[in-house]
Amino acid sequence: MIENIPLQYFLIVGTLMFFIGVFGFLTRRNLITILMSVELILNSVNINFVAVNRYLYPNNLHGHFFTIFIIAIAASEAAVAIAIIINIYRKFSSINVENVSSMKN
């Protein structure tokens, strides 16, 4: 069943997600949105890992391991990032990155 779907489709979805993530990361000013963009990037990578693993080396699970690893890191990263964002919000009453520049100069 799944064999009917060519690998390219997965890769196209992964690439699209990746670039959407990159675009969001570069253009958004809201820290939450940036964090979400990063999650998109990570997930696009996950899709690639899983898909490539399934199509090229169906007999081992390294891609899956990596995916789970990334999910774990992404979770902890999200926790830290949101903690930072909350602190920033408390200090500046804003989560716009352009306002958070007191380290400059």
Added chain:
Amino acid sequence: MNFTYTILIPIIPFIIFLFIGLMNSKIKPSLAASLGTGGMLISFILSYYTAFLYFFKSVKVDGAYQKIIAFNAEWLHFTDKLHIDMGVLLDPISVMMLIVVSTISLMVHIYSIGYMKGDDGFNRFYSFLSLFSFSMFGLVVATNIFQMYVFWELVGVSSFLLIGYYYQKPSAVAASKKAFIVTRFADMFFLIGILVLSFVTDTFDFITLTDTTGSAITQGGSILFMGMSTMTWALILIFIGGAGKSAMFPVHIWLPDAMEGPTPVSALIHAATMVVAGVYLVARLFPIFEISAPDALMVVAYVGAFSSLFAAIIATTQFDIKRVLAYSTMSQIGYMITALGVSGYGGHEGVGYMASMFHLFTHAMFKALLFLGAGAVIHAVHTNLMTEMGGLRKYLPITHITFLLACLTIAGVPPFSGFFSKDEILVAAYHHDKVIYFIQMFVAGLTAFYMFRLYFRIFWNTEPHYHHTPHEAPFSMTFPLMFLAFAAVFSGFIPFEKLVTSDGLPLDLHTEWEVAIPAISVGLIGIIIAFVFYKKESSIPDKISQNLRFFYRWAFNKFYIDELYMFVTHKIIFNGVSRPIAWFDRHVVDGTMTGIGKATEFTAKSIKGFQSGQVQKYGFVFVSSAILLAIAFIFYWFY
């Protein structure tokens, strides 16, 4: 004969200078005065003793006086041939100068006890006097031209210190500064001249230089530069140095201003000793001037003649008695310089040389006397202006008589000493160059006129109202006057032609009446005119000056030479060179350096925007570069 002790003559004043100078405020004025005078008395006695030994006891070779090196030690080693030695050279002119310097210096030391009494800087004054005496002795006994230059500078600085003695008076400060800088300017040429001379001859030593058969004289004239031999250039440059010290035109402007110093200083430095250093310098190098650079000698003659005329004309128009005497000094030194210029070397040709030295001697005596007399007058009436004087003969009998004797001497009235020396100069000029002869004759008349103008204005004429009755100076001041008057009157009888000649051999001279009689008559005419004009209040001088208004104003303002100098130094050097250089340094040179700094700063500023600290910008750059690179690689690899 052993003359080594002569080293003491300069050393004693030097020690006294150090002692008084270091102890300045800690010792009593009376101690400073007695030390200074006592030390000078020892030098005085030693000088006379040396003169006696040298002229009458020393060994002559073929009847000629020899040059004796009494002492010589290397002081500074340049190369094997060029080195500055410090030593004592005795020959007729240096021995004669020792007499002149020690006599006048001693008299001035004595005179100053009375004149400077109660002055704040009494000790300072005596220490400077000793410094001057030391330097002047060192100058006259120099064994080599560089030693002379060393002491030349030292007398310059002593002169500077003494002119600026009243250092709280702006005019004195300005005068001392002017004197130093103008003479320094001339000294620069002197130094260059020494360098050129030493480059040509490879020696500084006087004896080697002036050896008439030596290599210095015979080979020096060979290299040409701008139409004249290098030797001529060197000697002209050296003469400029001499002209600076001796206040010859056009570097004379410091001398009249130097009268800001105390009067004894004017008598010692600016009348009798330091200002004749230029004459002495030319006399010292005379053989080399005469034999290998006659062109330079001609320059010397004309500069001297012109200066003497120039100064004499100015002297007739001045009212400050010390300035009259200053211009008179300049005029008389012009005489001596001319005499050297018209002289030949050896035998009867050398009469100008001998006359010059003779006049130097007699002039030192009578001019010092005139200055000291003027000092006594100023001391009595507290003014320098002859318009505020008159009728002083009643109050100052001794000063009056001595001053009159001095005036007669300088006017060339026989049998006073000035007659003999001036007559010899005229004889030399008469045989050598008629133009110079007539100039000198005219100057002789002018001299008699302005000196007696001075005399009659001070001691006769109408008496103005004095605030205090003038009174005669104390004995410490009148004694030098009497001593010098004696010397001025009788020194004409010293047989100079037997003692001081260009080649050391005695000369046979007799008065040439065809020169002497016109000279005497010109002098008498000058005296008579002065008598008519100034014996009593008279309107003739004013009328004459009215009629010659243009010329008179020109002469009265010293022919505007000072203004010319002011223009050159202030407008051109100061504003035209120095200010632009200061500006250039601050703005162009420093501007370039600052510019480099500014450029660095600017570059840093313009690129520091890249480091904004915003992750998103970094990310953008990162991603776009990655994409560009990717595209580049793809194209590179696949196409």
Added chain:
Amino acid sequence: MNILSLLVLVPVLTVAAILFAKDNKQTRLFSAVGMSIQLILSAILVYMYVTERQAGNMDQMLFVKDFVWFESLNFHYTVGVDGISVAMIALTSVIIFTGVFTSWEVLNLHREFFISLIILSTGVFGFFISIDLFTMFLFYEIAVIPMYLLIGIWGSGKKEYSAMKLTLMLMAGSALLMVGLLGIYMHSAPDGGPLTMNLLEIAKVKIPLDVQKFLFPFTFIGFGILGALFPFHTWSPDGHASAPTAVSMLHAGVLMKLGGYGAFRVAMYLLPDAANELSWIFLILTGLSVVYGAFGAVFQKDLKYINAYSSVSHCGLILFGILMVTKTAMTGAIIQMISHGIMTALFFALIGMIYGRTHTRMINEMGGLMKVIPFLGVAYVIGGLASLGLPGLSGFVAEMMIFVGSYQHPDVFHRTLTIIAITAIVITAVYILRVVGILLLGPIKNDHYLELKDAKWWERLPIITLILSIAAIGVAPFLLVDLIGFSLDPVVEKLLMIH
């Protein structure tokens, strides 16, 4: 212990002692003691050197000590002295000694001030005793860096600007120098074998002419910047004007001499062919700067600026003499280094003391000071007379040796430049007398000045020391000439061999 290493060790120990000082009094006491020991040491060194030479030791460098420092690069800590270095060491110890006394009453951060000052002097001493180029460069940097702090913290006026300018320009000099030194190092062993930084070893080697011509400007300008070579002198007026008294003294007195000494010892000695080929460019520059500096000084109103420009003129004469390549002129240049060092230290000390009293350095705001502070006034006049070259004081000897030596040069070009340089003696007289006339003589301009006090003992001590040194050199120059004369021979021989 080698006496030369002691010369570096004593200042270091003094710094260590100062770290433990309890208060200001102790700090300056330690500094004074340390620097007095240093002065005595250098006197002993002079004595030892002279006895050694009289005993017939004809080595070029005496008291040589050698330790390997970086084995892989063959850098050594090599020390040794000849007559020139001995003279320079004596100069340095006199000036640091007097410098300590003139900063007797520094207002703030006493301890740090003395520490920086003495570190600076350590660098200078180290520089003069080094024979190894690397050690030399190291000490050179040690001497230059504390300058920034000393001017930036304890200076006056626009001190940050001046400190920055001075340090940057000197650093630029170091950068050029580094290129030159490394270049020399790279060519120090043409026949294979280990490369070396040792001066004496390199001097035996013949570096190819085109390499020399490339390296000479780097080395000469690199040192020349420190020696106020025109047109790289502009750090000096600002730097000196802002620096505190003792620093000006040390800087103008000694540090600027590092430039002349280095130019002589490294640029001229190690690159003789290039020196002969290229000297005309630098001769024109220095000859002009002699006159130019003097003219620049005529127009200044700030005492320190006047002295800074005068230094440009006098230091120009040092490099001028060195480039003339006659033994007399070079001897003169070395004496000029010493003479100018003492003279300018005297001037800066006096300016500092006058400034401390009148709180201004503008000459037209002052006048008639001779009457109220005669001691300082007389000292200033003596310094001035030495500066304008009065016989009997040190300036005359140095100038005459340079002039006579230069004029003996066979080329007309050199002689013409000499005459141009000689004109500076008149201009020097003008600016010196102008200052003396306005500042010291004439009527007293300001009634406050009547209450000024003359010098205290700690002010008199350095001034008398300096004046005595000036007079000693001026009266007995032959002693100094004898001290340095022999050591010049190898350099002059090496330079003349090419002709």
